[in-house]
Amino acid sequence: MRWTITPKPDSEKVKLLQEALGVDAVIASLLVQRGIETYAEAKAFFRPKLEDLHDPFLMKDMDKAVVRIEKAIRNNENILVYGDYDVDGTTSVALMSSYLKTSYDLVHTYIPDRYDEGYGVSYKGIDFAFDNDFTLIIALDCGIKAVDKVAYAKEKGIDFIICDHHRPGSDIPNAVAVLDPKQDDCHYPYQELCGCGVGFKLIQALASRKGKTVKDLVVYLDLVATAIGADIVPITGENRILAYHGLKVINSKPRPGIKAIIDLVKKDVLTITDVVFIIAPRINAAGRMKHGNYAVTLLTDMDYDEASEHAAEINQYNLDRREEDKRTTEAALRQIEEQKEQKHFTTVVYHENWHKGVIGIVASRLTETYYRPTLVFTKSGEKLAASARSVKDFDVYNALEACAEHIEQFGGHKYAAGLTLKEENYSAFKKAFETVVANSIDKELLVPEIQVDAKIDLKHITSKFYRILKQFAPFGPENMTPVFLTQNLVDTGFGKCVGADQTHLRLHVTQPNANQKVAIGFGLGDKLELTTDGKPFSALYSIDENEWQGNISLQLKLRDIR
Structure with missing residues (x-):
């Protein structure tokens, strides 16, 4: 394991920010590392505001997309909302179809079959649209490379609007509108939206034509936050705002389908990590083991009892998926060795x-x-x-x-x-x-790398320090959970291997002039030897809370030991 220590940021910038915010130097340094150098930037980071989202019409072709959808609604055309079978695709389809259906009935959804059609826009999907009199397809989380398929649809009298976030190829499909901030000639200020995020910008633009603001669309942000977490896009800029407010919806008033999943696992408060490991795999399991339509049905359910039944089905698909992936992984590892x-x-x-x-x-x-x-x-x-x-x-x-x-x-x-x-x-x-x-x-x-944000001593770890650290969330690419390095740690003699198979490590660590801290290292049981007999050692860790019999204390979540 490589330990890579992030270079210390400019000390003058750290000092100025520290004074402006009234925080300690470590917090100021972590912020400057993340490109936050002024009081205003720190305020936007710690208190993400929906008003700071960009005007959707800054995205290339947004005006064309809106005009074409409004025309379809005026002329009573059938609209097909088409998306991929993964979390980003199915949340996008749920978002777009449920928004359009609030004021228009002739909207249907289509998810390609992973096995029969494969990824993205398919000829079979276009034939389905033609046979069922659809004249407009809105493709989400796919389509940026579907040059031939969009041309095929055009021959059949079907228009395409593409909402994608994948890298374009050398040719762009000849669609009515192509919304993808990664296009070279798109000057939208933020390039890292996921597919559902691009879909959200489109409904933001459509809503604005009816005099609505982004605050009227908060109900859809549980879907967007789920897609942001699942698609592992940077949690910066607009993604941070959307994820922050989306998590609030997930934890206060999620749609019935997401609530049904949360109730299955009996979790009180979800972080973005919980979204990635609890909600996303279950939504994904539908498209992996059965069909992505099951996920869209769950995410658009209006009735909680129905959603609970669908969530239980999807949960079973997820259990089946786990079995399948365990078997396949073992076979693949054997193949590498053979x-x-x-x-x-x-x-x-x-x-x-x-x-x-x-x-x-x-x-x-x-x-x-x-x-x-x-x-x-x-x-x-x-x-x-x-x-x-x-x-x-x-x-x-x-x-x-x-x-x-x-x-x-x-x-x-x-x-x-x-x-x-x-x-x-x-x-x-x-x-x-x-x-x-x-x-x-x-x-x-x-060689796997652990990026170290800062060197600190145990005495830095106070409840105030952690309270501010918690507000760095939601964490994700380009805003990862801070990892600290502390040297000259000593175990107080209570160190031991724990867990059913003794593969985890539990220590009570201390330093001169510092309170003792509990440290837990999952999968680090083999490092116990490095910590015995009062030998000093260095550790990499993040900080989190441990709740035991109603008491909450701070603990070190170990990443590695030397």
């Missing part, structure tokens, strides 16, 4: 019977064991389909682009992508991908 590829720069594995719904999760699991760019393939119709996952600071999308001659199609982000190829091209692709990564990756990136 093919003696432990020392490669990449992981590329394939089995025709692996469940397409879990290959993305399995790719993530494999990167936990072999920390390197990873692709997991399975058979999908006549082709092979894969999910790609990367390691920090390595752009897997660019690596795939360099292997494009072997690929049928691909799309995605820097850290996650999907692709299809012909079976006969698998071996050549695997070889090319290994070569491209071996020649382009900085070898240091193949």
Whole structure:
């Protein structure tokens, strides 16, 4: 494990901010690291305001999208809201369809079948629209690369509005409107929205034409916050505002479908991490194990009792998914060993019977064991389909682009992508991908890294310090939970391995002139030896609260020990 200490920010900036806010130097330093240097910026960070969201009409083609939807409503056209089968796609479809249905009835939804149609806009979906007299498709969280499909729809008299956030290819589809802040000629001030976020900007624009403001749309923010968490987009700028207020909705008045999931797991207050690990996997499980329509139905349920039934179904899909992903991960790890590829720069594995719904999760699991760019393939119709996952600071999308001659199609982000190829091209692709990564990756990136925000002593950790730290939430990419380094720690003699299989570590740590703190390290049981017999050690940790028999105390959540 690499420990990378974030360089100390400019001391003058820290001092000025410290004085302006009346906080200690560590807090001021953490803020400056995050690009917050003035009182006004700190106020916007700690108290995100809906009024600070950008004007949606700053996004390229927004005016065209609004005009086309208004025309469809005036002319009683059938509108098909189309989205991908993952969390971002299904929340986007739930958001757009439920908003339009508040004032217009001729709105229907379409989620492609993961197995039959694959990712994104499909010919089958367009044929469905044509056969059922739809003249407008609003595609969410997909479509930016659907050049041929949009042209095919146009021939059939069907218009497209695309709301996407993935990287565009060299050609942009000839749609009525293409909303994607990552387009080179789109000058929207914030580029990191998820698909549901782009959809929210569109309903914000539509609502503004009726004299409504963003405050009238707060009810939809539970969906947006769920998509932001699940899609692992930066929690900065507009995403921070949307996630902050969306979490408030989730914790106070969520829609029946989300409430039903929360009630299943009996959790009182959800953080963005809970959204990622509790709500998102269940919504995702529908598209993975059955069909994404189940997720849209749950997220648009108006009746709590119905939502509870649907949530119980989806919960079962999630249990099935867990079993499937455990089995597949074990088989994939065996394959790496059998093919003696432990020392490669990449992981590329394939089995025709692996469940397409879990290959993305399995790719993530494999990167936990072999920390390197990873692709997991399975058979999908006549082709092979894969999910790609990367390691920090390595752009897997660019690596795939360099292997494009072997690929049928691909799309995605820097850290996650999907692709299809012909079976006969698998071996050549695997070889090319290994070569491209071996020649382009900085070898240091193949060692997992923990980014350290600041060195502190235990005496820094007071209830006031933690109270301010908590307000840095919601955490996520580009605003991660602060990780601290403390040196010369000593265990007071109560250190032991805990947990059913003794794999976790529990310590009582102290330093001269500091109160004792409890530290818990999940999966760090093998480090106990480093802390015994009064030997001093260094630890990386975040700070959280531990509740035990009604008492709340601060504890260190250990990340690593040396």
